[in-house]
Amino acid sequence: MANAKLICALLLCILVTAPMLNIEASIPCHTVKVDLAACLSYFLKGGIPPPSCCKGVQNVNNAARTTKDRRDTCNCLKTTAKQYHIVNFRFAAALPRFCKVNIRSPISASIDCSRIK
Template identity: 45%
Template sequence: MANVKLACGLVLFVVVAGALTTEALTCSQVASALGPCLAYLQGQAGNSPTAACCAGVRSLNSAAQTTPDRRTACQCLQSAAKATKFDLSIAASLPGQCGVSIPYKISTSTNCNTIK
């Protein structure tokens, strides 16, 4: 039941946040790419992300090639972390776990406006 509520909350977040963003990359795309990572990000899926999760991380990294897109991805990740109660230490390690390097730390304290 908690997972259903969580999924509904994530969908609501995606709809609202997606409507607010004007960049090429949208929060809907971020949420879709990271959907397979949700259980892992909440500490419910063992010590390593699934292949589907890492494929989503790589896809998101490929989509976020411009400064505005990287900033949007950062803001969407922060909002999703707050809405879905990600384990921030797991979220921060996710790119490295999937062999991806991003130019900022996934954290609710990251200033997304400084990302280049």
């Protein structure tokens, strides 16, 4: 019985103090790539992005809550675009407008991700 009370007390302490911890979780690059995979044909050819692409853009935008998240997402996208040569940045820059998603920084091949707020 004493062990159950101790466990309950520890769980209560964790629940009370958890919101006070300032932990900045980062969005894994793999998650960003998966969310934006439906945009691949749009990145290559332009046109109108499919709804699944816009949903992915919304998911990434919603997940990038902290400055670190936004910088990590930016670096992930830049690295992936350079690695695979699959992104026409003119099309990518228009994606938020098509998807009606307000992002905090412009989309550009020359963006300095470390300057994103």
